[in-house]
Amino acid sequence: MQSNDVKRITVIGSGQMGHQIAMLSALGGYETIIQDVRESALKDAASKLEDIMSKWVTKGKISDSQKAAAFARLQFYLDLEDAVKDADLIIEAVTEKLDVKKEVFAKLEQFAPRHTIFATNSSTIVNSLLAHVTSRPDKVVNMHFFFPPLVMDCVEVVRSEYTSEETTQIAMDVCQKMNRTAIRLEKEISGFVANRILGALQKEAVYLYEQGIADYKDIDIICRKALAHPIGPFELMDLSGLDVAKFVMEQRYQETGNPEDKPFDCVVEKVKKGELGRKTGKGWYEYSPEKVKNN
Numbered sequence: 001m002q003s004n005d006v007k008r009i010t011v012i013g014s015g016q017m018g019h020q021i022a023m024l025s026a027l028g029g030y031e032t033i034i035q036d037v038r039e040s041a042l043k044d045a046a047s048k049l050e051d052i053m054s055k056w057v058t059k060g061k062i063s064d065s066q067k068a069a070a071f072a073r074l075q076f077y078l079d080l081e082d083a084v085k086d087a088d089l090i091i092e093a094v095t096e097k098l099d100v101k102k103e104v105f106a107k108l109e110q111f112a113p114r115h116t117i118f119a120t121n122s123s124t125i126v127n128s129l130l131a132h133v134t135s136r137p138d139k140v141v142n143m144h145f146f147f148p149p150l151v152m153d154c155v156e157v158v159r160s161e162y163t164s165e166e167t168t169q170i171a172m173d174v175c176q177k178m179n180r181t182a183i184r185l186e187k188e189i190s191g192f193v194a195n196r197i198l199g200a201l202q203k204e205a206v207y208l209y210e211q212g213i214a215d216y217k218d219i220d221i222i223c224r225k226a227l228a229h230p231i232g233p234f235e236l237m238d239l240s241g242l243d244v245a246k247f248v249m250e251q252r253y254q255e256t257g258n259p260e261d262k263p264f265d266c267v268v269e270k271v272k273k274g275e276l277g278r279k280t281g282k283g284w285y286e287y288s289p290e291k292v293k294n295n
């Protein structure tokens, strides 16, 4: 198969990531299906996308007719078999649990055509952990979009030792058609590139805070003012969720066994207290309902 042969894309999972990846696909000209096991998730996805695309039209990012054309290419399915039976590329964006993803990949193997490429959008699970539940490890790849996909212009395309050059190149070309900058990672590594660098920054920031070198607010200010980061590491933890930060560190620790990768005590403590960041109104910082709504 060549990149131009990819006409139909199915996205599995219409949560925070999936619905926006599907919209990028429809905007990129692909016949797109978005599938989820929950009808409410599909309905939510449809209404959120309507809102975002209407804002894009108001801001002049796309025309009314481009919006209409993209929605005409986008369909919502509950049934997995129907959703994947004609797909050339499937992008899986279901819950971040290995067992759930394995089950999905096994079903994809059963229902999708022989030529179909299977991509996972997982942030932590490398594709070789899923490839062996299929009989096409050469056609399995990571396409790691960033949150929120309609805003963040980067995709890490990660190949395993089994992924073919053809599959990797098709994934890269599809990202380009979706108007996203794709970067190739030639080998698998837990956390890929962006989240490893972010993790290292967070680790150092928390170390400096726990050592009493500077207050967390001042560490955020230094990162913003001296390093020109758009947001400080503690502010970013609040944005993505302290529970997420803890989960990512637990995963890494499980893989490496390195005590330095254990979740930070101060983060564990905050998660216990339900101080998860913006979503609960309190994390490192406190958020008024209006501020949470506006951000």
Ligand SMILES: NC(=O)c1ccc[n+]([C@@H]2O[C@H](COP(=O)([O-])OP(=O)(O)OC[C@H]3O[C@@H](n4cnc5c(N)ncnc54)[C@H](O)[C@@H]3O)[C@@H](O)[C@H]2O)c1
Binding pocket: 012, 013, 014, 015, 016, 017, 018, 035, 036, 037, 038, 041, 092, 093, 094, 095, 096, 097, 100, 104, 121, 122, 123, 124, 144, 145, 146, 147
């Ligand atoms: N949220 C992020 O910041 C982010 C960033 C990059 C990558 N990711 C990755 O994207 C994936 C999805 O994350 P999310 O934040 O969108 O999760 P989410 O919880 O918002 O959405 C997951 C969706 O998958 C659906 N689902 C669960 N099991 C399913 C199944 N068997 N078949 C079909 N649908 C099923 C759920 O109903 C839900 O709608 C994860 O692998 C995650 O690691 C997330």
